[in-house]
Ligand SMILES: O=c1ccn([C@@H]2O[C@H](COP(=O)(O)OP(=O)(O)O[C@H]3O[C@H](CO)[C@@H](O)[C@H](O)[C@H]3O)[C@@H](O)[C@H]2O)c(=O)[nH]1
């Protein structure tokens with residue numbers, strides 16, 4: 001009989017993606033053959049041949065990182081039934097929610113997220129929910145006050161009837177739930193709850209529409225002289241579970257940290273660090289769950305599942321954080337904008353999970369507090385003493401101020417969190433808010449000359465603060481795990497149009513590339529830290545996204561260049577032609593089958609392929625330029641918040657591209673115009689084909705393929721209103737395309 005204390009709480013299962021492996025290896029082999037062919041075909045040596053060789057070498061190197069990342073995929077299985085046997089009592093979990101703009105992030109969405117978290121299937125006295133409002137908005141505050149009242153009905157209702165979807169807006173949209181039930185009591189309560197929720201959403205809706213709905217008096221007075229980027233900190237305890245009832249409503253705290261125009265606020269990372277400190281003062285839970293305002297709980301037992309991994313004897317020693325996948329509801333049909341991230345997490349995410357661990361994705365993640373405070377896996381109190389300046393088990397004062405800042409109360413809590421090497425039940429669960437201390441730690445200059453944002457908490461310096469923060473943990477030698485129980489842990493909303501999707505990809509690619517160029521570069525992580533070699537390759541794959549735009553754009557321009565200058569970059573009309581052809585065919589067959597095997601449609605596959613090409617050459621290219629400007633200290637990157645739309649019921653134009661004057665459309669339109677020029681040139685035979693160095697079917701096909709990928713932009717050239725590319729963008733693109741064509745022509749005469 002296994003001892004109860006040694007029962008594994010989770011298990012790691014290695015997956016076999018044999019087909020994927022075979023296809024990926026074949027592609028690699030073909031790429032090598034193609035490169036070899038290029039090297040040994042002396043008679044072809046020319047400028048386009050050389051550029052093609054460079055681009056293909058880059059693709060091959062990227063492919064090595066791709067294969068290595070995907071090679072040994074894994075997943076975890078959690079054993080919920082072992083959890084209580086082993087730990088007896090569940091630990092405390094602090095829950096962080098961030099919101100930043102009441103317009104882009106409608107309060108009703110945040111409220112639903114918060115409600116779903118409060119209703120987690122978890123003892124209410126072990127939970128506390130901290131909501132950060134970077135928008136400093138009385139609307140959000142008002143919505144949360146109302147939501148707190150509703151929570152007192154909602155939380156018991158969910159627990160009584162074991163509701164699965166605990167975000168009311170989703171729960172009540174599923175009409176079928178109540179009709180199927182034979183219990184009149186349930187039906188009655190269901191109806192009552194639905195009415196209450198409708199009333200709540202009406203109140204929130206009205207407040208957003210009527211300017212004077214929440215007059216800034218009484219408890220709202222603190223908002224009267226505030227501006228989004230200029231205000232003192234506002235901290236309000238909305239609900240305190242004073243009696244510590246396990247079936248009550250968890251503590252709810254509203255926080256809007258101080259902001260001043262001259263102080264950088266570090267966007268989400270800055271907000272998370274303030275939440276970390278304030279929660280440290282109040283509940284100081286050893287585990288932190290963080291969720292963006294647009295993600296609701298879809299599996300009420302998710303905290304237990306994640307704790308299976310974090311509390312497992314092996315996990316306890318090795319695992320820094322548990323990341324749950326990001327999935328989205330009411331998605332655009334066939335993933336028209338390629339942002340649902342379904343096949344990618346399955347293959348790449350699964351691959352990461354089989355290495356040192358999945359990346360931290362910024363939301364749906366359970367962290368250990370002590371790891372956020374900088375502890376390494378090999379830190380016992382003895383070594384920690386040296387690194388952190390522990391004296392007699394407590395941190396030396398000077399050192400703590402340098403690391404955690406000057407708040408005594410907070411340092412004391414940090415000391416406790418760090419020392420707690422194993423979980424000990426903590427009965428003194430909630431300290432009432434110490435206003436003075438809380439105000440001190442939420443000011444803009446609290447972090448000056450401390451390690452916050454550098455070694456402690458969420459790291460600053462990249463708009464992909466999530467990946468950066470996770471990378472530092474991996475560098476210290478921690479591992480991480482994916483937790484993906486059935487039903488899916490969380491569901492969120494993803495951009496409902498291409499504008500949102502493209503802005504999001506720009507932010508990600510620039511933030512990731514920023515990491516690659518910084519001192520946190522994964523290569524240093526392996527050379528000087530404990531980042532495992534293949535995990536490093538995987539991070540290189542990820543952080544180079546923006547850089548990839550350069551070879552991709554060059555490669556996409558090559559066929560046009562060749563057609564215009566009557567040269568060639570492909571081995572036409574000879575045996576070598578089969579290398580690029582087979583790479584193209586095998587790659588497409590491979591990715592198509594991966595999509596089909598993930599249960600996705602062929603149309604989804606094509607949309608993902610197409611959007612992959614478009615975003616790399618537009619969003620990622622702009623991300624690349626952004627980082628160049630940042631590194632040259634010309635401008636800094638900003639975190640552009642994604643608009644959270646409720647999906648529209650008007651399905652007519654779903655999947656259609658919309659445009660605005662954003663520079664993001666300039667490179668795409670330019671590339672499209674160049675290809676069109678090339679195709680027209682080819683079609684009308686404006687160039688006489690002089691010698692056998694001339695372009696052939698290969699180049700024309702490539703050019704046409706790019707146009708096919710860019711079909712949404714082609715339609716945009718002729719569209720009107722928001723469906724048309726603005727004239728100013730077309731003009732800029734025309735000028736650029738003209739220059740490119742002239743440049744090509746000038747190389748012929750030489
Ligand atoms: O100054 C800011 C800006 C953003 N946020 C919050 O950050 C979260 C993520 O912002 P969102 O606009 O939804 O970005 P997404 O592209 O959807 O976010 C993904 O990418 C981000 C990194 O680029 C991660 O932080 C997120 O967790 C991850 O879901 C939201 O809750 C925002 O309220 C703040 O709190 N303060």
Ligand SMILES: [Mn+2]
Nearest residue numbers: 292294493642
């Ligand atoms: Mn989001």
